Amino acid sequence: MRRKDREITDFDEIMRIISKCDVCRLALFDRDFPYIVPLNFGVDVQDGQVYLYFHSAGQGKKLDLIAQDNRATFEMDCEHNIILYQERMSCTMGYASVIGHGTVEFVPDEDKLAALRILMRHYHAEDFAFNEEMAKVTAVYRLKVLDMVGKRRNNLHPEEKTKTYVTLE
Numbered sequence: 001m002r003r004k005d006r007e008i009t010d011f012d013e014i015m016r017i018i019s020k021c022d023v024c025r026l027a028l029f030d031r032d033f034p035y036i037v038p039l040n041f042g043v044d045v046q047d048g049q050v051y052l053y054f055h056s057a058g059q060g061k062k063l064d065l066i067a068q069d070n071r072a073t074f075e076m077d078c079e080h081n082i083i084l085y086q087e088r089m090s091c092t093m094g095y096a097s098v099i100g101h102g103t104v105e106f107v108p109d110e111d112k113l114a115a116l117r118i119l120m121r122h123y124h125a126e127d128f129a130f131n132e133e134m135a136k137v138t139a140v141y142r143l144k145v146l147d148m149v150g151k152r153r154n155n156l157h158p159e160e161k162t163k164t165y166v167t168l169e
Contacts, residue, residue, distance in 0.1 A: 024039050041053060104144075
């Protein structure tokens with residue numbers, strides 16, 4: 001990472017960023033170009049190992065690509081705001097993000113409901129009752145995170161005296 005002053009390696013801080021994100025982009029290997037797809041996700045930590053959970057229809061391009069090569073890169077971001085520097089008449093973008101690598105594995109049928117609960121927990125605090133018939137035809141998979149790093153841009157540099165945050169909705 002070029003800007004080490006923005007790098008976040010603290011596990012708890014990275015997990016706080018993940019908890020604020022509502023989309024995880026998964027990049028998969030395709031022939032000529034990478035294939036990237038935004039997905040709803042859930043996160044779980046088991047014995048120090050981070051897993052990101054996803055779901056989709058039971059067939060499609062992303063599942064075909066995972067079957068061919070289960071290595072993936074993921075990215076998620078949040079805390080977006082425009083930072084305006086009035087004195088020097090310039091601006092930048094504030095954010096927090098996490099990027100990493102992992103391997104995707106399909107969740108066995110007998111573990112699908114538990115995995116879907118992990119996914120829903122990210123968006124909905126209460127336990128969610130699932131239509132078990134729908135779960136049977138839903139593909140559920142998880143990414144075993146091999147490495148990840150966070151990054152944040154919201155801090156002032158010493159020469160920056162004034163700035164205004166504009167929150168994006």
